[in-house]
Amino acid sequence: MKNYRPISLLVVLISIFSFAATTYALISNQGQGGYEYRSIFGKRVDIYGKGLYQHDSISMATQAIAQDYVTLFLGIPLLIISLLLARKGLIRGRLLLTGTLGYFLYTYASYSFLSMYNSMFLVYIIIMSASFFAFTLSMMSFDIPSLPQLFKDALPVKFISGFLLVVSTVFGMMWLGKVVPPMMLHIVPDGLEHYTTLVIQALDLGFVVPVGFLAAILLFRRRPFGYLLAAVITLKDVTLLTALSAMVILQVSTGVQISLVLIGIVLLINIVFLYTMIVILKNVKEVSGTIK
Template sequence: MKVKNIMTLLVILIVFLAVTASVYGLVSSEGPGLHQYHSIHGQVVSIYGKGLYANDSVTVVAQGKAQDIVTLGLGVPLLLISIYLARKNSLKGQLLLAGTLAYFLYTYISYTFLWMYNPFFLVYVLLMSASFFAFTLLMMSFNTKDIKASFNPKLPLKFLGGFQIFFAFAIGMLWLGMIVPTIINGTVPPGLEHYTTLVIQGMDLGFIVPLAFISGVLLIKQNDFGYLLSSVIIIKGLTMGAALSAMIIGQIAAGVQMSLAQIIIFPLLSAVMIICLFLILKNIDQKKIA
């Protein structure tokens, strides 16, 4: 079977499972409702108590339901549009597909390892696995020299690369500023609640921050791989930024207190990501490699 067909089957599987998980997460409501739980750290945590996310905190459920809405309203449509274009050998479609698959991979890694265990655990594992293999197959299929050749020389490399470096620095400082004081003082990090560790912060500091920094540097240096990696980082950043902005709205609506830095930084970064994506797509001329 051709790689393109395997990827298409994986995308169909991702769409079906993601829609099922997201819709059920949003509409399920069985359970006793809100109640309090004393964590191992001695904190009193408000537990949502309803539906698929019954054992998760009110804070995390507000984020998760916002994520489900973005997955349905943005992630799934982008996945369908990009796989359609990618099958027609459109470079724009292939780059959009890579970035969107990165969003699904990141999302369902977090659902697998962060959420309290629920009946959809195996669905999350399947989504994580399918996203990983589809993303890997797609990344292996790119010819980085062709990608570089397809971009207009007027592409603002310093702006795009510099923003990725700034993005890495901003996210890194945000999370380190939250974590390091708790290590020094021996206190509990904000947002840990009744969970075992900081999954999102671990993924961002371990993968997103170094990848964004390396990608930015490679693009400024006009390295072949920098063009591919930057496209993926920016598209993934845009979709995740939309999800984070929705999470902020969801948490505010749920009465969750948030830092001013989080309220400002994530929507601002998302807005710049939109500009970056526009610049990338505008400056692709596939005729050069046709």
Template sequence: MGYRRSVGILTGLIIILAIAASGYGLLSGQGPGEKGSSESFTSIRGEKVELYGSGIYKNDSISVVAQAKAQDGVTLVLGVPLLLVSLVMSFRGRVRGRLLLAGALGYFTYTYASYSFLSMYNNLFLIYVILFSSSLFAFILTLLSLEKEKVERFFRPSLPAQSIGLFLLFTSLMIMLLWLGRLAGSYRQGTAPEGLEHYSTLVIQALDLAIVVPLSSITGVLLIRRRPYGYLLASVVIVKAAALLTSITAMIIGMLRAGVSVSTVELIAFPAFNLGAIVCLYLVLSNVQEPG
């Protein structure tokens, strides 16, 4: 794999810092309602916000902390082991390892971009930024090393490219409609979007509408047409989607446990997308043929 040394150093740094950041996030603070730590205030938009009140996430809302702690758990239990295993596999020349590594780095890039831009400022800010930067550049280098080869030759003709491509198109369309529907309601009522609380803007929705939706749509079209870049991008997008949607499903469970309301559409849609992404991931990996 080209850029092996650089990717190895960056990935090692990501693993160390991610364990520290996610572990501290999980263990920090007593949580709302315990020892009287939580507190409420009214935001400048007139929305009542209940802060977590303790630990590293003390200035974040209960809703966001429920999501952050769930994502910390998924990163620690799933993301870090996936990153480590895929790095070892890629160093051994396994195509599956290289594809998994690119997807895992995509997950870490998205995750710590959202932490850097969304979380209220805390002592882990520089750690989030380093994780975001390291993940982004390791992802780019891994993608460049794959782009130099004819990735489509690593896949069996039996790969159900059309079905996977249609799933990516359908998922991107549903996510776009879900977020645009939330924005449309706020435009009609002349109020801030639901769930904005005391934050400055909708970071997750911005990342999804600006990057995830277009990338998934383009990948779906290319894969349906069996273009070389379709195989490359589909592998990356599906690994990243499976990991990210698993964390979103964990977030929904965390929010329900914390007593935070979740819309019925999100409660049904995201776990369904998660299951679909896992099935697509299995189909992609099972149809990879290793060279030699």
């Protein structure tokens, strides 16, 4: 695996700092408790009022806490395990590592730009930066032209491409439906609360949805880069959708109103992504060779 040593150092850095950030967020309890705040848009916002996310809304704080649990108990172990597998020269390990780094990049980019300022701000930036460079180096480590030969002929290309196309369309339409009508009516979109802009929608519409479409099209045409994009975005989204499922469950448990249809869609997509990940990894042809 090319760039193994710098990637390893960056993974260690990401693991240490994300462990510190998530652990502190989950055990911190300072603050006066929940209170109501009126935003610059005149909207009443229920503020969480305690811990690291004391200045965030209840909705956003519960989402962050749920994601911290997933990052701590799934993301970090997966990052370390995939690095060890990549160390053995396993293609599955390299794909899993790249996808997991994509999860950390997305997660801490959203924390850096969306969360209300808190004492972990510089830590978020460090993790975001380290994840970006590790993800880039990991993507560059693959020999793109040879990628189709690393997968078995039994790989269900049409199913994976179709699923990525459907998911990208669903999320694209969902976020456009949230953004476009308020823009046309010159009103504040639901869910903005006391934040300045829609960061998640910007990240998804700007990066995640287009990459999903591109991966689906290239894989369907059996282009080499499509194999890598489809595998990486699937592996990244397994972790991210698990975090999203945890967010939905925790929000419901704290009284946040969420559509049952939305809950069902999120859980269903999470399950199918998990199945797709298993299918992709089962159809990888492994080559021996431990990294020295």
